[in-house]
């Protein structure tokens with residue numbers, strides 16, 4: 531009985547083996563063999579493997595083939611953009627929180643056009659650092675030629691900058707600063723935020739003197755920009771450095787309005803509830819100032835050159851000028867968003883193998899309300 535059973539088992543195994551050879555499509559060099567215990571195996575290149583591991587290795591092979599195809603595709607895409615002569619640029623933008631930001635985005639998009647020889651991958655990171663870091667990693671994977679980073683905050687980019695450096699992709703930091711070591715990026719192009727803050731303070735010194743209020747107690751409130759953003763940090767440091775020189779300047783409070791109109795409005799509402807006597811309000815961008823002015827008016831108070839609260843703003847956008855002309859804002863410290871052409875020139879130089887300056891500042895001025903009407907027609911943003 532044992533013998534007949536073993537015989538049947540062997541015949542069954544051989545038939546099964548033949549079917550499997552047909553299904554798996556083994557090459558001619560593959561051999562079907564029976565193991566002493568009657569299991570069917572396919573032996574190729576003199577190596578015995580059981581059927582399970584053979585099909586597993588087929589899966590692995592398929593996966594590997596897929597990966598190879600993906601790699602080929604990536605190479606094709608890269609050579610597509612280089613063979614067509616286009617410079618592939620990835621730009622990780624902060625978000626779209628303000629009028630200034632929209633002007634800067636437009637300036638970049640106008641520079642990095644197909645007609646100018648670029649392929650631009652633009653990512654609006656919606657003020658979220660994780661989204662921004664993921665966008666940067668993706669640029670590295672996509673093997674772009676250059677990365678432009680407008681950092682949402684100062685810290686936390688070291689690892690992704692190392693990824694770009696290892697992939698030999700130059701990184702140009704624009705607008706806001708980062709704390710990472712300078713060896714991790716090629717150059718930085720933007721504004722001197724501390725100087726902007728100082729200029730705001732110096733304007734106030736002069737204004738209070740003209741108003742003969744330079745020996746009165748002056749109550750000052752600040753609506754800060756986004757937490758951790760170098761534009762907010764620099765403007766605060768610069769203004770406070772001047773404030774420290776004046777014992778009569780009382781810095782009552784500061785709170786973030788996140789560089790938005792709604793943020794400015796909400797913070798001002800809380801300030802108005804808390805403080806009765808406000809002399810000066812510093813808003814770290816125009817959008818915050820627009821929201822704050824609305825809150826001041828709603829509360830039945832006045833602001834601007836003929837009002838109770840002196841309003842200092844930053845950016846000097848077209849709408850900022852209009853608010854000065856309307857009598858709502860006293861002074862606007864310029865922050866130039868038209869960085870596209872400077873960034874474009876820098877990339878062209880790098881592409882030609884030329885050296886570029888590690889730090890490049892944009893030119894900026896201070897615009898008091900009394901000059902707004904005359905200057906507005908000549909403004910580009």
Ligand code: GYE
Nearest residue numbers: 627628630631761789815
């Ligand atoms: O002042 C503000 C924007 O980083 C300089 O960000 C920029 C600031 C600008 O949202 O309006």
